[in-house]
Amino acid sequence: xxxxxxxxxxxxxxxxxxxxxxxxxxxxxxxxDFKIIKTxxxxxxxxxxxxVEKTPNFFMETVSVLSDNKQGGPFQALANGNKYxxxxxxxxxxxxxxxxxKLVNRLNEIKDNYEDCQIPNKNHITIGKKIPREALKDIxxxxxxxxxxxxxxx
Numbered sequence: 001x002x003x004x005x006x007x008x009x010x011x012x013x014x015x016x017x018x019x020x021x022x023x024x025x026x027x028x029x030x031x032x033d034f035k036i037i038k039t040x041x042x043x044x045x046x047x048x049x050x051x052v053e054k055t056p057n058f059f060m061e062t063v064s065v066l067s068d069n070k071q072g073g074p075f076q077a078l079a080n081g082n083k084y085x086x087x088x089x090x091x092x093x094x095x096x097x098x099x100x101x102k103l104v105n106r107l108n109e110i111k112d113n114y115e116d117c118q119i120p121n122k123n124h125i126t127i128g129k130k131i132p133r134e135a136l137k138d139i140x141x142x143x144x145x146x147x148x149x150x151x152x153x154x
Contacts, residue, residue, distance in 0.1 A: 012047025012090045019145060031080035043084045044077035044100065052092045058136065059117070060107060061128040066118070072126060074103045093145035102139045110135060 013033060017026050024043070025035040032042035048059065064072030074085045078100045085100040107129075114129040 012049075012088055013045055015090060016045055016047075016086070016088055016095075032082055036084075041083035042081055043086055044074075044080070044082040046073065046085065046087045048087065048089050049091055050089065052089045052094050055130075056132055056134065057130040058087055058096070058133060059128050060131050061126055062107075062111070062116070063127040064124075066125040066127055068124075073128060074098070074100055074107060078104045087140075095143045095145070096133070096136075096140040097143065098136075098140050103136070106136060106139055107131070 013026075013029070017024060017034065020034075023037055025037055027033060027035055027042070033045045034043040035041070036043065046061075061073030062071075062075060064070045064076060070076070071079060077085050082100050085098045085103050087096040087098070089095070110131070111129060114131060116127050116129060119126040119128065
């Protein structure tokens with residue numbers, strides 16, 4: 001399952017980069033996925049393969065490896081110096097662009113209102129929360145991809 005998820009994430013990154021290759025530099029993905037050429041700001045990309053139509057939520061990872069209590073998702077992205085956190089519903093070609101610090105601050109404010117979800121992987125357990133998009137709508141920019149051109153305006 002982890003390998004499948006990794007392949008899907010890579011495919012999402014490939015697609016995102018193809019749409020934005022004039023404005024982004026691709027990085028190694030260990031701490032940052034992309035860098036905005038114009039500003040030098042880093043981006044963490046989360047590729048999701050659910051349909052926007054089927055879920056009103058984001059899945060926001062809070063702990064990437066439970067046994068190590070290792071931060072995940074936007075929390076890890078902020079610690080790694082990513083100015084932007086982009087949540088990309090790949091199948092629907094819809095992205096939500098967050099300033100990572102604002103996202104983490106909001107998640108810290110509301111996280112106790114939502115239950116933890118454990119996601120078992122082959123060698124570890126990941127924890128996250130289903131957060132309604134509605135609860136974050138005032139801090140993201142939504143972009144729907146309609147053509148093969150640069151669509152992110154960071």
